Amino acid sequence: MMVRKSVFSVIALVFFMLGCSSDNNTNDEGANGGKDSFDRKALLTNIADNIAIPAYQKFSEDITALKASTSNFVTTANASNLVALRQSWITAYTSWQSVGMFQIGKAEELSLRNFMNVYPVTVSDIESNVTSGSYDLTSVTKQDEQGFGALDYLLNGLSDTDAGIVEFYTTNPNASGYKKYISDLVNRMDDLTKQVLADWKNGYRDTFVNNNGSSATSSLDKIVNDFIFHYEKHFRAAKIGIPAGVFSGTPLDTKVEAFYKKDVSKALFNTSLTALQDFFNGKHFASTTTGESLKTYLDFLNTIKNGENLSLLINNQFEASKKKAASLDNDLSNQVRSNNTLMLETYEELQKNVVLLKVDMLQAISVSVDYVDADGD
């Protein structure tokens, strides 16, 4: 497992010293602690106003719709309301892919991602919660019993047929327990999301934009680390690497996202991939307009690797990943079982961008990595 931690490593120190002593850089003496004169504030403004806040806004609306669908289903548990609720769940789950990387500010404080999207979930614990009716969803020990993954089980995994699933909410002896649990899960998701969006809108946006320095705690250093951490752990590893058995040596087909729904795991992966690339390019949420970004930062610094613009290499690698992933089955779990080689090859394409982003890009923009691999024991 990988954990985020603050480190001021020797490497960072070395880079810092290099930065101070190298006077052949024409972009020296800028606003960023003497590192370069790129306008970090413009980049942060674009991230906040045109990417993060609109993405959270959309996500919040979709969670509100999910809440309404849940309420309808709990009031009238039938197959058509189940189908509608499931669709709301997919819509919100898709929107989640665009905010997952923004674990900063209130989201970081609340540990939003870990309460929203841990998978696989632990079915026995979910069932025992439903049975007992007593559980504290705010406890970190319950993160694998709530969020999108738990809803996946409750909406798709209880039975093979919709009629069979509806029975859990109608004729099952503990139908009221299932109804209460699914309502509690959605209410918590709604509550957490509203807190995060409200915080961005009521002050955090300015805090984020104005913290435009270049220390380890500056907004850019933090958000770039969040971006790469998300890419490595919650995208590359969680969605592809772990199910493909990259870390275990054995393929684990039950560890895919939305395991019980089966046919949306690839779509969620693709949405996430696009969101990550759009973030890199500063593309406004749900728009074709672009603004200041990591790409424009690299271009400003004229960062070249092997004779090519680094930003181009990174975008090319995003495209290569998309191309490889295009052949994947809509159900990644099925892909693992039928032809895991394609999963492994997709992982390899994704891994190539880890090097470009985490090593080359961070070196160019003078940001040091603030997380390390954990013990694993």
Add this chain to the structure above:
Amino acid sequence: MKITSLLKIACISGVFAFISCSSDDDAAPADQIKEPTNYTFERDGKSSVSFGGQTTRIEMATILAGKLKDNTQTEAVLDAMFDHKKGANDFGDNADLNASTKSVRSKTAASKDYFSINVTDAADIKKDFDGWIKSQVDDVFPNWTKEASAGVAGFRQEAEGGSKRYITAKGLELNQVFAKSLIGGLMADQALNNYLGKAVLEEADNVKNNDNGTVVEGKSYTTMEHKWDEAYGYLFGAAPDKANPLANIGTGSNQKGDDSFLSKYLDRVNDDTDFTGIASDIFNAFKLGRAAIVAKKYDVRDAQAAIIREKVSQVIAVRAVYYLQQGKKALEAPVVDHAAAFHDLSEGYGFIYSLQFTRKPDSKTPYLTRSEVQGLINQLMSGTNGLWDVTPKTLQTISEAIAKKFSFTVAQAGS
């Protein structure tokens, strides 16, 4: 200051060794220190390196540490595994271990330098280990399926649906406490305070026999050579290639060492850029010291022993501070992951405990005495509910108390 002078001696010795090696026209072969690339030493075409007993004990300790997490085990079975007797079927279908005359407990707190006279502490330390086994069976196993909370033993799950940690009412994960304390109590104590000590290396006729090349009957090594190898075995006895044990001890996260004891944590400390090189420093000192025994250069041998003592002690101290800092960070997080924090602090507890077996290079004493170690552990566990009550401030205080006895900072060890 004394450390520096010892290092100087080591350096000067190294220079002499280098000179003598390069001028082989005039020096007699017996005066040379021939240092091989790997830990490979031979006599009459046969390997003279032997430390099977250490490999065996590392295996036994590994199995025991694993069984401490199996709630179907009884205290009697675990005790027998700890204090193995030849022929007892303590290790399942592992016939070699069952037939072995070796045991972990008999060599715990059993070094000549520290415990041959101080049998009171030796007995108390063994009691500590026995007590952890007993408490695991009596207090934790019966609560295996209950969720732990302050003052209540049971399991506690880490964030993100992570590992379940099984803890006492005070938050201690005893299997971690036991395993990490063994790093000091067995491995470091035996290596640093027994086999690398003059009392063992030069016991009885060891010097005379080594000078004359008199081997142990039926073996291809002298006793002194063998004793040195046994120290080496407590660090590298689990390596697949025992002559080249650094293959799995690197500078990145790809390598993990070869056991869950000194090898693993030597790797971990070597991964920290503040301490990179410590693994090869230790390996090279073992190699040169062994070559010095072959060359009968006992001053060079002792200088290498001093290096090993200093650096192995440092590995233990760095990990103690590292886990305290990890635990502190976890407790300071806005959403506290108690299972992860207590897991780190339980490992930290074991490494703190192990500090009493460290060895200053220039004296017969540890960097922290047993009573100092007990003082730190009392601070850690002082709250009514132990780790549930410990504050980040206390963890910082303990970290600093340890670091100031060594030549590193809390920040260096904590990353």
